[in-house]
Amino acid sequence: MIAERYFNIEWTIIQLIVNYLEPIKGETVVTWKADRLNQVDQLTENVIDLLAINKNAIQRSVKTQAERAYELVRLHLLEEFGIEVEYDPSIAQEAVEYLNRDITRALPSTSEELYLQVIEQVAGEPKKDEQELFEVFGSITLASLEKGLTSGFIQSDGVVWSLKRVAAQIEKKIYINTYNRFFEKLRFNGVELVKVHxxxxxxxxxxxxxxxxxxxxxxxxxxxxxxxxxxxxxxxxxxxxxxxxxxxxxxxxxxVWHGLNASKDKTNRLYNPIDEIYLALEGYRIKFINNLNTLLGH
Known part of the structure; x- marks a missing residue:
């Protein structure tokens, strides 16, 4: 799954951020902040390398989902209307472009922003000793990271979508765009009436x-x-x-548009993959928080 691929990338980046920021015994707040600020470029390079490593795998995942969506709707149109359709590679190409625009290109900067945010929040808290630095680091880092990374997609009202939400939505859109594009072909094949359940x-x-x-x-x-x-x-x-x-x-x-003589509702067959995407998303959210608590010792 495309979303799952990005979920794994997100978790790897979160681990990188925690590992870079985690205090070392004997550090003061001042030395901790100065040292971590000096590592910003290194973190960004790691994120860029991680995305480059996953580039081909992401493209394969997109192609796999686009082919799966095509096969589902191809079989449906053949069974219901006796119409055969050809695969449209532009749907996968569009999905890759959206993923690059809204996630991949944005991740180096959004990862850096989150990293710097944690530094400023931790350094801004009054601390009396080294032990308190560790405690404040853990609580602030958990609060800052528990929502995960943001994407580069911003709604018209200014709301920024999370990486998880964008990845799931783009994967969903592969199916929706495939179904809509091929259902639209029915009227060009002489079909005027269809049945809806x-x-x-x-x-x-x-x-x-x-x-x-x-x-x-x-x-x-x-x-x-x-x-x-x-x-x-x-x-x-x-x-x-x-x-x-x-x-x-x-x-x-x-x-779903069915033939007039159809007796069986085949909606679930077409929409099960979309439901699976959102079930996986909910499962990942729970797993993410549990893993983050474990990583920070909470």
């Missing part, structure tokens, strides 16, 4: 569509007259491919 709590933009069960996926201007009676995904209320809409770009609509 019902969820207990559909998003508002999908409620009318799933209530009908049969929906039209081509614009009304292109639809056959007899198919105009069905809800049309291109009507404004359904916000097709928009955030919050039917099969929206946010990837939170899980409606």
């Amino acid at each position: 019902k969820f207990v709590k559909p998003r508002p933009a999908c409620a009318h569509l799933q209530a009908s069960g049969t929906i039209c996926i081509v614009p009304r201007t292109d639809a056959s007259p007899e198919n105009l009676v069905y809800p049309n995904i291109w009507d404004e209320e359904h916000r097709y491919e928009q955030p919050g809409g039917h099969r929206g770009s946010d990837g939170n609509c899980r409606h």
